[in-house]
Amino acid sequence: MTDARWQYPSELAVALTAFGLAPTARTPPLVVRDQLNDLYRFELRRMRGQLLAGEFERPEYLDRVVALRKQYWPLTLPLQAWEKICAVT
Numbered sequence: 001m002t003d004a005r006w007q008y009p010s011e012l013a014v015a016l017t018a019f020g021l022a023p024t025a026r027t028p029p030l031v032v033r034d035q036l037n038d039l040y041r042f043e044l045r046r047m048r049g050q051l052l053a054g055e056f057e058r059p060e061y062l063d064r065v066v067a068l069r070k071q072y073w074p075l076t077l078p079l080q081a082w083e084k085i086c087a088v089t
Contacts, residue, residue: 004028006086015074029082033075040072 005025008016016023016032019039023032047068051061069075077085 005088007088008032008086012074012085018071025088029086030079033079033082036072036074040068040075043068043072 006023006027006029007025008023008029013023016036019036021032021035023029044065047061047064050056051058056064074082
């Protein structure tokens with residue numbers, strides 16, 4: 001790990017908490033973003049499995065994917081933005 005200190009903005013920290021992620025001042029943004037991305041990919045695969053199992057119809061799939069993407073809005077920020085907004089000045 002690194003000795004760098006990070007400060008996650010409250011809006012981002014609250015969003016991460018909803019996914020069970022609680023980064024500390026020593027948790028690099030890259031690690032947190034990778035964990036969030038892994039959760040997102042897991043949810044997408046689970047949803048695709050539900051589609052293939054016939055739990056919902058194909059036309060519903062796109063709406064579900066869009067809704068999931070909106071939940072995972074922190075992933076829309078590029079890594080450089082994470083590092084910039086979480087950097088301690």
